[in-house]
Amino acid sequence: MLSARNLEVVYDDVVLALRGVSIDVPEDGIVALLGSNGAGKTTLLRALTGLLDIHQGEVAKGRVTLDDQPIHRMSPERVVRHGVRQVLEGRRVFVELNVEENLKVGAHTARSRMADNLERVYALFPVLGDRRAATAGYLSGGEQQMLAIGRAMMSEPRYLLLDEPTLGLAPKMVENIRDVVLEINKGGTAVLLVEQNATMALSIAHHGYVMETGRVVLDKPAAALLNDDDVREFYLGLHPGEDGRKSFRDTKHYRRKKRWSA
Amino acid sequence: MVGMTDQAAHAAPVARLDDVHLSFAGVKAVNGVSFEVRPSELFAIIGPNGAGKTSLFNVLSGVYRPQQGSVEFMGESILGRRPHRIAAMGMARTFQNIALFEHLTVLDNLMLGRHQHITYGFLQAFAWVGTARRQEVEHRQAVEEIVDFLELAQWRSMPVGLLPYGVQKRVELGRALAMEPKLLLLDEPVAGMNQEETEDTARFVLDIRDELDVPIIMVEHDMGLVMDLADRVLVVDFGTPIVTGTPDEVQRHPDVVRAYLGSEVGS
């Protein structure tokens, strides 16, 4: 179990980005984390993997534990060695390296089974196999996203934290990623899925959290979230009293109010 | 669903690509694409990842030079023209991965959109008198209008680097509008946005088309948005055009479903 308890995170000694967040990612679960932009989702992932330091952030209160051992003071590379692996927001492939080299760097902590894992990734994302010698920076946006996920899988993590993995992916590829996440999970890896595409995330998650301005405002099983009115309106685009999705042509200019941010 | 008027369909196209081919060291990014965009039209391009959509934008704005084919904008061939010249002709765009000037404020970013419309030179800039001062004030007014239009007022003097993602995308849109474009290219305008922000953006896009009467080419993976807003849709796969047509036609095309939409056919 990977958990955060009452986490408070401060950037630059001034910006309070998380205000007492607690979440649990069970060993075999898929957990969805939703929230509007700037809610603190990425910050939470950074706290889980030790990356706050290089952003001038620090855990001011609370703790992060992995199987009840505190890890929030651990250096990022040791966190990776303990099996917690984050896919950074915005892909962050090594643009000057080629596809295969990117994957090999991903296997830094698991060299022995590198060949097998390479094949596994190429099987999941055939495009990458076709372009294994291509410079990563010149891949299309979606292809880079696949590379980033594939790279993370190279180290066979126990916990995979995905930060907006479907950003910029075509619908079919989104399905693809969903299947991949399910498959990874079946293989024994727990997944924490940060997503704007709530429909997709909640369709596979066991449990879900919704964050707003540094706090967890909803903490329910995924199925329950799918029935929450606010979630339906603000994350799924299903407006109350209407049947199915409303056309974007009919959206109005006015600010609606969410119940939880009262 | 707003259909195109007959008149628009026959007016001279704003932009036209004819049999464009572009490849990089073995990769065929664009393979014989032709289309034209007519005045006031909202033209969408969709296709799987790596299909060559962004590359088409880059061909249009002069970043890439196609090996074959012709590219026209405002009735002129722009093949081989430098990006800044094409931009000056009135082509504005936003970028798939936000390309704002992070250190600058929202206002400065928008003022940069007006670069071509401001004419004083650097000698006048030193002294900051006469033309320089007058133009700065004048164009500042124009920019404030965009700020109002896109509801950016609360962020106007913040460096864009610190703004939320969704707002940055909006600033980028504003910067493109500040150029007073004759054609607007939007590369995935709602990627990474939540539902609320997507709805806002949809509204802005419609307003731009309706109020400012600017033709738009939009690349987007959010099928709901594309199908609701677009007048016509071009589908590409592996650089090759599959079909061009109204959203309804496109949505039902079996090749499109197979290559692009998967099971999740637009609602």
Place this chain on the structure above:
Amino acid sequence: MTQFLEVVLRGLGSGSIYALLALGFVIIYKSTGVISFAQPAMMLTGATITSYVGPALGVMLFTGFSFFVSVAVAALLTAVLALVIERGAIRPMVGRPAFVVAIITIGIDIVVRVVTSGFIGLGARNIPNPWGLERVELAGLRVQERHLVSLATLALVVAVLFWFYRYTRHGLAMRAAAFDQEAALTQGVSVGSVFALSWAMAGALAAVAGSLLAISAGVDRQIWIVALVALPAIILGGLDSLEGAVVGGLAVGVVEALVGTYQRDYAPWLGDNFAVVSPYVLMLLVLLAKPYGIFGTPEVRRV
């Protein structure tokens, strides 16, 4: 013709020293994205250490052997010094702009050089070695032995580095760390160790280069200037390329020797001492054709 070939050989000899220095710059650049202007001081320090260790060993061992032992000791000690500097002044700057770090290395260079100069004293310190200015005949060409030693050392170093970058995971990890430190951290790469390792390797290389350089006339306070010649070498070879450093270093050595020998006869209007700036002219010419040097990786630019 004989003379021409001899000049080329001489150029290769001094070029191999430039190449060793260039490799040091490139290794640091490749893994941290910074050009370390402290390399000249490292070279000076390494050579100075050799000049102290050598005589201490000299009485006990054959000079040829004791030369290599003292160079190895100097390389090790210089690597340690580099580690200390990296830890104290470079590591805290992880994630900061490369040019700020570069200026820090300039500050370090000043400090280390002044301190080392204190140990050099006023004259030159001799490094005991069996070659001096002796020459041998090779296929009718007279070559200085020290140049052969330098070339052989370079060959050895290149072989080891090739193996290291090719067959260990650290090679890729070092490149990854240079491109994107945060992303490298999430791969489990210890960016700190990468920094330390590259500084240590570069320090050791500088020490070797400095010691070889000092065979002919000893270590004086000013030999650090030679390290600057490695700068045009790395640029024309390609900043992040080990092959580039080697080719660039050798090319610079040869061009400098040729210009030094023939320019007075063929192009006197270029002025005396044109040889000293010829590496930079060569660099400019290469860059006009190839903006990233001969082997450099072009920066990925796209929107």
Place this chain on the structure above:
Amino acid sequence: MTTLSTGSDRAPRQAATRARRGARLSGRPQLYRSYAQELALFNTRPKRIWVGIIVLAALGLSQMLTDNHLNTLALAYAFAIGALGLNIITGLAGQVSLGHAFFLGVGAYTAAAISGDPDGRTIGFGITNILVWLPAAGLVAGLAGVLVAPLATRLRGLYLAIVTLGLVFIGEHLFREWSDLTGGAGVGREAAVPELFGIEFARDGDYLTSDQKFYLLMLVLLLVFALGARNLARSRTGRSFAAVRDRDMAAEMMAINLPRAKTVAFAISSFYAGCSGALIYSIIGFFEPSSFGLLLSVQFIAMVLIGGAGTVSGAVMGALFITLLPTLTRELPAYLPFISGQVTDTPNVFQLEQVLYGLLIVGFLLFEPRGLFGIWIRIRNYWKGWPFSY
């Protein structure tokens, strides 16, 4: 991509972080009645008051300090003009240039030639009026900048830096060899003779000493050049530089002509450098070709970075810091009596001076990466935020 940072992908993020801090710290309540008023340079009352106080204090110093200190400060002001120039190309336009020393040299020699003795052993035209040689020095250096610019438009980041470094070496060679102009290596020549409407700055006058006159002249010139740089930065041109720095490809698609923007940036920056070179050596009176070496370029880079790249006041503070630093380190050993003053001892005070110089630069960048400007912001912020932290 901003060349001031390392990897291409990392830059925007760091930039964002930096920007984030900047805004939070400098955000102030704004109430303006017109855009013109908001666009005014000193648009708040505290700003006006502070600038006024600083200028008055600087003027007052001319009466309070000894001639020797004034001389040092005058030099520092002249250096600051050069730092402003480097700040334009490096801080604003993001093109790191290690070639600044070369442009300083071009300016210094242009000025020296124009005002030099026509019958002397080096080229001279005998026009000592500063209004002639100063602009000429700037223009010739600016022209040299334009000639170099085509290279800059092809090269990026450290490649550009090292190439411009090559310019310094080649320039030094040129200066050494062209002894008709420069007097030759190891010899040198007289610098520009400063004279303005009959005032000879190199001589003590009835009311003011030579050093006082130089000090006031440099102060006025620095104010003019700084104002110009500030205006430039907030103008169309300055914005286009910043755009080129942050994202050059996007800038092109904002209709900015990239090669032209870089050329203009180089020209303006070299103009400043040329003027600075002419002024620096007119104060010293004599110079020789080896003055325009790597060290000088590095000093300028250090000024811009230590001051805090991109801001006018940062560049000025950085220049003052770096030029006054040796004076300072020469004083410090006096407080360390246990260090030997004997030149043959190691360590001795002279070595200590050099070591301190290096250490202060390192320590400074290590502990305050945002530079002097950052310290100022931090102090201001401390008092604004006091007694709350977050």
Place this chain on the structure above:
Amino acid sequence: RGGGEADGGSSDVSAPGVTDEACPDAVNADNGCIYLGTISDLTQGPFAPLGVPITEAQAAFWNRVNEDGGIGGYDIDVTKYVKDNLYNPQTHQQVYGEIEGEVLALAQTLGSPTTLAIIPDMDRDEMVGAPASWTSLWAFEDAILESGANYCVEGMNAVDYMVAENDISSVMAVGFPGDYGGDGAAGAEIAAEANGIKFTGVETAPGQESQAGAISAIVKQKPGLVILGTGPTETAVIVGQAAAQGFTGKFIGLGPTWNPALLETPAAPALEALYMQSGYWGPFGTDTPGHQAMRDALGDVAQPNDGYTAGWAWSYPLKAALEEWLEGDYDKDRAGLLEAVQSLETIDYEGMLPEEAGNRTGDPDETIFRESVLSKVDPSAPSGVTIVEDFGAGPTVSEHTFEGACFEG
């Protein structure tokens, strides 16, 4: 200007840098103190290997003067105002400004371009200074108290000597450009012309690896004599490698080319065979009362070299000038000191130089001292060289009229 506070309550002497209080760590506690400034290359500059021993020897020289009771009731202090110029004209000018008000005169101002940068200031301040360089230019500067021959004279005498000795038919000058190598080369060229032999000038840059051009020029043209105007390291490289490439002609090095440490480099055999050293006075181990006093005063030095000898010899004129000024009927200010300097006809160099070498009363062509010495390499001598040809002026220099510095004309 500053300095007023230094006047103390002295009845007659009113110059800056002169106090009634004793010097810090004074030898004679009852004496007043005269402060002399030193601006030298002490750490990072290219001439630090010379600047340091010069400065050290001068401290020893003035200490000896003090131990002999000082001059006219004053001890002389040269240790309080010592500044490092980094061999940079701008730094030189700045540190001059820092000490100008505190010192009476400069015991040392090292380097030509550096000193040239302060000459206008020295003129304005009526400051007198002993240089630490031997350029012919100093003969034409009133404020500069040079000693012995200059590079130009050396170059002429070296050529004349070899023409007489070896009947050479060509000479090449290899050296740094400018006041040093250039000055020596100018002298060599004048002498070559006078002797009707071929002359070639080759400029070279500092640095071990920058000598390829010079070496190949030497090896190709095989001149009978090479005059070197470089630093010691360059000397080792050039002589060593030219010999290794088969060159058998002779080398004569100007004063600053030599350092005894060269005898430990691989070039030592070549140096012993081909190299001679020119000098303005005898090297460290020479047997004169002055040399002896220097060796006694310095005690054990780690590496005896002729920087010490130079620093010592350069101090005599200022000592003579101070004595003349304090004892004679001069205004007791800097102007008076300058006047005293200009009235010196002889100086007691304690045998290091002939007394008439100190004449400063005529125009430069009359006062330039035209005799130099030549030494050969001798590993057993303290500074590695011993005299073979004592003070002498060749025919060329005796005929020559000096109208300005050699290297500019």
